[in-house]
Amino acid sequence: MTGRTGAGPGTTASPGQLGLWLFLSTEVMMFGALLLAITLARLGRSGAAPFDKGLGAANTAILLTSSLLVAVAVERSGPCSGPGRARLPLVGAAALGVAFLAVKAVEYRADFAKGLVPGPDLFVNLYYVATALHAVHLTIGVALLAGLALVRPQPSTVEAAGLYWHFVDLVWVFLYPALYLVPG
Amino acid sequence: MDRRLKGLLTVWLLLLALLGATFGLSFLPWGAWGNAASLGIAAAKAALIVTVFMRLGASQPLVRLAAGAGLFWLTILMALTLADVLTRV
Structure with a gap:
């Protein structure tokens, strides 16, 4: 990937980086269609969203912080850094991912207790589809970060896992207002 | 730092x-x-x-193009669908 027009040293992308961005673009289409469906379901109903926006905000803060740690891990995995310096931030980010899932589990429990179960309300159904699909992505991300913390990964591998993790964070940044912040 | x-x-x-x-x-x-x-x-x-x-x-322009393509098609999806739904009488 060297010698591209206009690309000087240090600005070339690895094939892995380009491939990952292409993969993320397909993910944008999947979650984007889901967000569109949520938007349409919101137009068809009245009243504020029934979900706990405080817990949703807490989970947003958790994911934003995990993204910071992943960005630090990518920074520390560079060729100028000593070996193993990325490990601590990777473990921290994975732990925050687990914390996110724990909060989500508490939230699901509270939702069920309130009678917010999958059923005739399309918006509630989409809430479960979107948050569960996001949780699956997050679980994969936690496994990736924890796995990288155990080995001594190549900088490009940490960068690829980091891009995926930031994307999972990005999806939540949009799911949070779409699902939780519905004006009454 | x-x-x-x-x-x-x-x-x-x-x-x-x-x-x-x-x-x-x-x-x-x-x-x-x-x-x-x-x-x-x-x-x-x-x-x-x-x-x-x-x-x-x-990032390299090629990478930005790949990322921008996702956003571009998402914009079309959102804009055309909402243009229909929001203007129904």
Whole structure:
């Protein structure tokens, strides 16, 4: 990937980086269609969203912080850094991912207790589809970060896992207002 | 603390501030304007994450094109669908 027009040293992308961005673009289409469906379901109903926006905000803060740690891990995995310096931030980010899932589990429990179960309300159904699909992505991300913390990964591998993790964070940044912040 | 780390911390604080803003604004009786505000704040957060955390700003044009293609087609999906639904009489 060297010698591209206009690309000087240090600005070339690895094939892995380009491939990952292409993969993320397909993910944008999947979650984007889901967000569109949520938007349409919101137009068809009245009243504020029934979900706990405080817990949703807490989970947003958790994911934003995990993204910071992943960005630090990518920074520390560079060729100028000593070996193993990325490990601590990777473990921290994975732990925050687990914390996110724990909060989500508490939230699901509270939702069920309130009678917010999958059923005739399309918006509630989409809430479960979107948050569960996001949780699956997050679980994969936690496994990736924890796995990288155990080995001594190549900088490009940490960068690829980091891009995926930031994307999972990005999806939540949009799911949070779409699902939780519905004006009454 | 080196400059790059300081930059990451600044962006993280900005993201948390934006989260606080969107959470606080959601208690105001803005009606439909509340939607616009929360979507605008989400877009600002997304821009920060993509350009700084994901380093898209410093990426090669080909990578930016791949990322932009996703956004481009998403815009078409959203715009055409909502143009239909929101203008039905």
